[in-house]
Amino acid sequence: MSSLHPRRLPILVLALALGIGWASPAGGGSPSLRKRQKELQSAVRKGDATAAAAAIREIAAMKSSDAMEALLLAALAIPDQETYASLRKAIGGVEAGKGLDFLNKVISRPRKVARKFERWQLRVLLAEAFAARQDESTFASIVAALSDDNFPVRRAAIRALAKRGDRMAIPALIDLLQAEENDPGILWEETLQGLQTLTDTEIVEAVDWRNWWGAHQDDAPPPPAGRKRRSDKQEKTQSPTFFGVKLISKRIVFLIDVSGSMRLADPAVGGEQPKGDETKERPGSQVWRKARERLSRAKNELISTLRKLRPSVRFNIVAFAGSLETFAPRALPPANQRNLTEAIRFVQALKTRGATATDDALREGFQFKEANTIVLLSDGVPAKANGDNPTSDEIIDMVRRRNRFRKARIYTFGFDGMGIRPPGMPDSPRMGPEILEEFRKMMQNLAEENDGTYTSIR
Numbered sequence: 001m002s003s004l005h006p007r008r009l010p011i012l013v014l015a016l017a018l019g020i021g022w023a024s025p026a027g028g029g030s031p032s033l034r035k036r037q038k039e040l041q042s043a044v045r046k047g048d049a050t051a052a053a054a055a056i057r058e059i060a061a062m063k064s065s066d067a068m069e070a071l072l073l074a075a076l077a078i079p080d081q082e083t084y085a086s087l088r089k090a091i092g093g094v095e096a097g098k099g100l101d102f103l104n105k106v107i108s109r110p111r112k113v114a115r116k117f118e119r120w121q122l123r124v125l126l127a128e129a130f131a132a133r134q135d136e137s138t139f140a141s142i143v144a145a146l147s148d149d150n151f152p153v154r155r156a157a158i159r160a161l162a163k164r165g166d167r168m169a170i171p172a173l174i175d176l177l178q179a180e181e182n183d184p185g186i187l188w189e190e191t192l193q194g195l196q197t198l199t200d201t202e203i204v205e206a207v208d209w210r211n212w213w214g215a216h217q218d219d220a221p222p223p224p225a226g227r228k229r230r231s232d233k234q235e236k237t238q239s240p241t242f243f244g245v246k247l248i249s250k251r252i253v254f255l256i257d258v259s260g261s262m263r264l265a266d267p268a269v270g271g272e273q274p275k276g277d278e279t280k281e282r283p284g285s286q287v288w289r290k291a292r293e294r295l296s297r298a299k300n301e302l303i304s305t306l307r308k309l310r311p312s313v314r315f316n317i318v319a320f321a322g323s324l325e326t327f328a329p330r331a332l333p334p335a336n337q338r339n340l341t342e343a344i345r346f347v348q349a350l351k352t353r354g355a356t357a358t359d360d361a362l363r364e365g366f367q368f369k370e371a372n373t374i375v376l377l378s379d380g381v382p383a384k385a386n387g388d389n390p391t392s393d394e395i396i397d398m399v400r401r402r403n404r405f406r407k408a409r410i411y412t413f414g415f416d417g418m419g420i421r422p423p424g425m426p427d428s429p430r431m432g433p434e435i436l437e438e439f440r441k442m443m444q445n446l447a448e449e450n451d452g453t454y455t456s457i458r
Contacts, residue, residue, distance in 0.1 A: 029066040033059065037070055044078060052078075053086035060090035065102040068094065072106065072122050081400050092129035096137070104137050108144035120150035121405040127153065131160035139164065143172050151251075151372055152407050155190055162194035167221050170198055170213055178206035183312050185250040186372055186409070240308035242375060243301055243413055243455050249373035251332060252315045253365045254305075256298055256347075257378035259321045259356040264379065264419030265292040266458055288422045294379055294415045297457070299347050306343055309335035316368055317343060320361035322354030322385045332370050358382040359390045359398060366402045374408055376446065377457075379415035381439045392442035396449065403450055410450035412443040415457050 029037070036059045043051035056074075059067050071091055078084050094100050102113075107126040110118045127145055130138040142164075145157035158176070161169040173195050180188035195209060196202060200222035203209050239246045242254075265288045290296060302317070309315060314332035319325040327346045333339045359382055365374045382390050390398075399410070416436055421427065440456070447454040 029070060030062075030064075033062060033064075033067055033070060036062075037074075040074060044080065044083060049080060049082045049086070052080075052083045056083070056087050056090045060094055063095055063097040063099045065098045068099040068102050069117070072103075072117060072125075075125050076119065076121060079401060081397075081404070084404065088125060088129045089132075091126065092132040096135070100137065104141045108141040120148070120153050123148060123150070123153040124156045124405045124407070127156035127160045131163040134164065134166070139166060139168070143169065146172055146176055151187070152405060154187060155372075155407060158187070158190045158194045162197040165198065165221065167198055167217070170195065170209075170217075173198075174206055174209045174213065177209065181206055183250070183310075185248060189248055238308070240305045242305045242411070243457055245411055245413075245453060245455055247305070247373065247375065247411070249409065250310075250313045251370045252313065252373045252375060253332070253368055253371045254302060254315070254317045255361040255365055255374060255376045255378075256302060256317065256319050256350070257321070257356060257358075257361075257380075258295060258319045258325075258350050258352055259354060259378075259380065259383070260352050261356070261380050261419070262293075262295040262298070262415075263352050263422050263425060264294055264415070265289055265422070266294065266297075266415065266417055266419060268292060269458060286420055288420045292420075293422075294419070294457075295350065295352055298377055299350060302347050303344050306335070306340055306347070309340065311336055314370060315343070316371070317346060318361055318364050319350050320357050320364075321352070322357055324357065324360055324364055325350075326364060332368055355385045356380055356383045359395050362395065362399060363402070366406070366408070372406075372408050374410045374450075375413070376410060376443070377413040378439075378443070379419070381435055381442065392438060392445075395442065396445055399446060399450065408450065409452045410446050411452040411455070412447045413455045413457055414440060414443045416440045416443075417458055 036055050040052055040055035040059070043049075043055055056071065059070055068091075071087060075084065075087055078087065091103065094103065103126055106113050106117050107123045107130070110123065123145060127142055130142055133139075142157050142160050145153050146161075148154050148157070154176075158173070161173065173191050177188065177191045177195065180191060192204065198221075199212075199216075201212065203212055239248045241247065267286060268289070306315070311334065313335040315335055316332050317327040327333075327343055328339075356378065358376075358378060362374070362376070365371065365376075381392065382395060384390075403410075416439060418433070418436070440454075444454040446452075
């Protein structure tokens with residue numbers, strides 16, 4: 001029997017957060033459907049993912065609109081990722097009929113269904129589920145989702161079309177690329193990758209894509225290829241960088257560790273040119289230097305990144321230690337000159353203090369609903385002042401649940417060396433080699449599972 005993580009068992013936590021629970025379909029459903037719903041609920045409560053998957057398959061096999069309503073309502077209430085994946089797969093395999101017609105309406109004409117089915121999370125689910133299909137009705141629904149008002153839905157639709165491999169999606173993707181290219185962001189990048197995946201062609205400009213499509217639309221499709229990653233020569237915009245990583249997003253939250261260990265410094269590396277009274281520093285020096293202090297380096301890099309943000313970008317900064325300090329608590333302010341000046345002052349004033357509440361910082365980052373990119377910089381495993389430290393697995397699982405539909409990119413940056421203690425700073429067992437390896441793996445997994453990259457800062 002496959003079991004669920006014990007901390008996932010309160011099945012109404014996510015549902016209550018979304019304002020929805022294990023409601024019955026509008027028509028109440030047949031006795032058989034109600035029985036299968038109860039079996040599903042019971043399996044989730046018991047932590048039995050195998051039994052939950054079996055109940056989901058039986059509900060999907062009913063093919064009725066009531067059955068599809070029940071599955072969609074369950075999708076918003078199930079906290080376990082394994083059971084959710086079973087549900088998504090079952091929806092992707094629903095045979096043609098009234099149930100599939102209803103699902104197509106939910107994703108392509110959400111205002112034509114009951115309000116509880118208008119939720120953008122359901123349209124993300126359906127785009128992902130329909131990516132495994134090849135029928136015309138779901139293809140048309142995914143194309144319609146390219147015009148959705150919600151960013152995660154549009155991105156899920158782009159990825160679904162690329163995964164399906166249907167070249168008839170190319171004209172719609174070219175239209176979207178053209179609409180995005182005057183102010184490129186993640187949607188522009190995702191659309192470009194989708195076009196390149198469908199065609200195995202490295203064109204960038206929308207006008208060139210139109211010319212290419214006019215000459216090649218009758219060609220045989222290329223062999224299947226993996227998703228392409230944008231190369232430097234495909235970069236259309238002067239995106240800012242953070243420790244060498246380009247951030248093309250227009251909705252970014254920076255999570256910056258200011259815990260006590262950020263007072264540590266790192267040895268100088270080859271090629272650096274120290275300034276001022278540090279001209280005697282040499283690569284590999286084990287003497288603490290202010291210029292190599294982790295917080296100083298993080299602040300300088302963040303200020304440099306902020307200064308390069310385009311006015312169309314919206315951003316925020318969360319400094320975390322034992323508690324959080326947020327630059328703009330309620331929203332993502334635009335990167336205009338006034339806000340950037342205030343943000344730079346906010347960063348310049350940051351000082352090291354206390355513990356490392358990484359989990360709280362990530363929760364705060366997800367509170368900003370507009371954000372589609374999270375930049376996390378830290379130098380150690382989570383540590384709370386009260387000693388109730390979350391494990392790496394618990395943090396990763398928390399992010400999985402919160403990012404299930406959002407699909408925000410998470411870039412992680414780690415000062416993952418031993419570091420050099422400043423005078424008077426005591427040694428700490430939480431900075432030993434084994435702890436640092438745990439920290440590195442957590443940061444790597446966070447990035448890999450959330451479409452980002454991990455950068456080791458030395």
